[in-house]
Amino acid sequence: MAMDGYRGFLGLLVSALLVGFLSVLFTLIWVLHYREGLGWDGTALEFNWHPVLVVTGFVFIQGIAIIVYRLPWTWKCSKLLMKSIHAGLHAVAAILAIISLVAVFDFHNAKNIPNMYSLHSWVGLTVIILYILQLLLGVFVFLLPWAPLSLRALVMPIHVYSGLLIFGTVIATVLMGVTEKLFFALSGSKYSTFPPEGVFTNTLGLLIVVFGALIFWIVTRPQWQRPKEPNSIFLQPNGGAQEGVEGSAINFNNVDKSDSELNSESTARKRNFIIDEAGQRSTM
Amino acid sequence: MAMDGYRGFLGLLVSALLVGFLSVLFTLIWVLHYREGLGWDGTALEFNWHPVLVVTGFVFIQGIAIIVYRLPWTWKCSKLLMKSIHAGLHAVAAILAIISLVAVFDFHNAKNIPNMYSLHSWVGLTVIILYILQLLLGVFVFLLPWAPLSLRALVMPIHVYSGLLIFGTVIATVLMGVTEKLFFALSGSKYSTFPPEGVFTNTLGLLIVVFGALIFWIVTRPQWQRPKEPNSIFLQPNGGAQEGVEGSAINFNNVDKSDSELNSESTARKRNFIIDEAGQRSTM
Numbered sequence: 012m013a014m015d016g017y018r019g020f021l022g023l024l025v026s027a028l029l030v031g032f033l034s035v036l037f038t039l040i041w042v043l044h045y046r047e048g049l050g051w052d053g054t055a056l057e058f059n060w061h062p063v064l065v066v067t068g069f070v071f072i073q074g075i076a077i078i079v080y081r082l083p084w085t086w087k088c089s090k091l092l093m094k095s096i097h098a099g100l101h102a103v104a105a106i107l108a109i110i111s112l113v114a115v116f117d118f119h120n121a122k123n124i125p126n127m128y129s130l131h132s133w134v135g136l137t138v139i140i141l142y143i144l145q146l147l148l149g150v151f152v153f154l155l156p157w158a159p160l161s162l163r164a165l166v167m168p169i170h171v172y173s174g175l176l177i178f179g180t181v182i183a184t185v186l187m188g189v190t191e192k193l194f195f196a197l198s199g200s201k202y203s204t205f206p207p208e209g210v211f212t213n214t215l216g217l218l219i220v221v222f223g224a225l226i227f228w229i230v231t232r233p234q235w236q237r238p239k240e241p242n243s244i245f246l247q248p249n250g251g252a253q254e255g256v257e258g259s260a261i262n263f264n265n266v267d268k269s270d271s272e273l274n275s276e277s278t279a280r281k282r283n284f285i286i287d288e289a290g291q292r293s294t295m
Numbered sequence: 296m297a298m299d300g301y302r303g304f305l306g307l308l309v310s311a312l313l314v315g316f317l318s319v320l321f322t323l324i325w326v327l328h329y330r331e332g333l334g335w336d337g338t339a340l341e342f343n344w345h346p347v348l349v350v351t352g353f354v355f356i357q358g359i360a361i362i363v364y365r366l367p368w369t370w371k372c373s374k375l376l377m378k379s380i381h382a383g384l385h386a387v388a389a390i391l392a393i394i395s396l397v398a399v400f401d402f403h404n405a406k407n408i409p410n411m412y413s414l415h416s417w418v419g420l421t422v423i424i425l426y427i428l429q430l431l432l433g434v435f436v437f438l439l440p441w442a443p444l445s446l447r448a449l450v451m452p453i454h455v456y457s458g459l460l461i462f463g464t465v466i467a468t469v470l471m472g473v474t475e476k477l478f479f480a481l482s483g484s485k486y487s488t489f490p491p492e493g494v495f496t497n498t499l500g501l502l503i504v505v506f507g508a509l510i511f512w513i514v515t516r517p518q519w520q521r522p523k524e525p526n527s528i529f530l531q532p533n534g535g536a537q538e539g540v541e542g543s544a545i546n547f548n549n550v551d552k553s554d555s556e557l558n559s560e561s562t563a564r565k566r567n568f569i570i571d572e573a574g575q576r577s578t579m
Contacts, residue, residue, distance in 0.1 A: 124487065125487045125488070125489070128486055128487045128488075128489055128493060129474065129477070129486065129487075129497070130470060130473055130474055130477070130496070130497045130500040130501075131474060133497050133500070133501060134470065134500065134501070134504060137501075168516075172511070172512060172515060175511075176508055176511060179463050179467075180504065182467065183463075183466065183467035183470050183504075184470075186414060186418065186467050186468075186470070186471050187470050187471055187474045189414055190413065190414055190415060190471045190474050190475055191474055191478065193413070193414070194475065194478045194479075195478075202412060202413065203408065203409045203412045203413075204409070204412075205409070205412055209412060209413075212414070213413070213414045213417050216414040216417070216418065217414075217417065217418070217421075220418060220464065220467075224460055227456070227459075227460060228456060231456060232452075
């Protein structure tokens with residue numbers, strides 16, 4: 012990576028971390044200062060874990076998990092290690108999302124409030140289920156060493172697409188949740204008088220949108236992708252894995268990086284181009 | 296495009312059109328059957344134009360505008376024509392979005408309801424302003440023939456990124472709007488008793504999410520991009536446009552298609568590859 016690109020990346024990464032950190036901080040201030048605080052007793056204190064855990068896990072940690080391959084200082088680390096960190100962060104996010112769900116169901120049940128009637132709950136539950144399926148599929152296809160290259164190649168574009176779709180949908184769901192909670196908490200037209208809580212929590216909503224925008228920019232810049240390793244093994248024309256290769260999971264860089272190139276009518280041409288390039292590298 | 300890819304594309308296109316059409320239909324049924332109907336008199340009838348115009352223009356038409364280059368039967372049309380259709384559809388969407396905004400401000404002012412206090416309004420107004428800026432920038436840089444190739448190359452990745460970010464943010468804003476309106480219209484815990492209007496309008500929200508997901512899938516498949524034309528003129532190493540070329544606007548296919556390739560450290564290599572390819576085509 013050229014020095015210029017590296018500085019640009021660092022600037023955006025620091026911005027994303029800052030905005031993500033601010034989002035978590037704002038959520039904490041919201042529930043501790045403007046709302047009732049935190050607890051696990053079936054009251055509003057338990058409900059308040061819902062936004063805290065969602066913003067911390069399902070927004071901030073998921074966002075970092077998405078861009079973890081983009082950190083240049085990890086490019087010397089093995090692909091298997093980076094996959095483990097990617098999957099591990101997503102697993103932490105999934106656990107926090109599930110606990111956040113328990114908090115809100117517990118609160119509803121203790122207060123005899125019906126569950127699952129709002130659009131927020133419909134989209135939110137769907138996206139948590141999809142997130143867990145995505146995580147399991149990712150572990151079985153990409154992290155564990157058994158899946159053949161052809162399957163990895165087939166699943167990779169879907170994995171990337173559905174990962175980003177889920178992340179965007181989570182952010183949309185958070186915005187619905189903030190809207191819903193503010194109309195409850197500031198009912199009787201209080202919200203429309205621009206109270207500090209309304210302005211503060213609207214700002215939290217904007218911060219989360221900006222965090223999402225930064226993550227999407229970072230992850231879609233091709234020049235910030237983890238580079239192919241010189242010893243990488245490329246797709247065979249028959250789509251099968253080479254036998255007798257140790258540590259194969261870390262060698263499928265072409266599959267991992269070719270998100271947008273596979274299943275294309277020009278795949279064969281591009282593949283030849285990449286193999287050519289690899290040939291040149293190996294003679295250096 | 297191979298026949299297989301063509302069928303897959305058609306299936307997804309028909310799905311997107313169907314889901315988009317259903318979204319508009321559901322919105323109409325919502326305001327005409329469950330709400331007060333449509334009118335332009337400062338009452339709820341005027342407000343009701345807000346969801347109808349947003350879903351028709353800012354969701355459905357914007358979505359179609361985004362994928363218009365992907366329609367294989369338009370690949371024989373000139374790039375200038377397709378750019379005009381792309382810009383024209385976005386302009387129609389912008390006009391409908393602006394009228395939808397007038398409807399809601401009119402309604403608020405007639406009823407003495409404060410404006411711009413909710414997160415929905417903050418994100419919504421921001422995204423309409425960004426959409427108009429994006430449209431103007433797009434017209435000046437890509438549609439009109441005066442911008443140098445170097446500028447087009449610089450702006451293209453930003454244009455694609457911000458276009459998709461705006462589209463996703465519009466959908467998130469619609470979901471907030473639906474949430475807000477349902478909590479107003481079905482207040483006093485009516486929403487939580489699963490009334491037909493609640494279930495129906497939640498389903499509308501899901502349809503809009505699915506429409507967005509289909510548009511994102513279609514637009515991010517590289518094999519469904521408009522192919523480069525045999526007579527296309529590629530970026531010069533100095534970044535300047537060639538002089539004396541008529542209809543230059545339709546010849547910048549490399550710039551238009553290289554969204555994700557420019558500004559990359561490997562641009563030079565890829566550019567040579569593309570030029571090679573063009574050379575091969577021209578000898579066929």
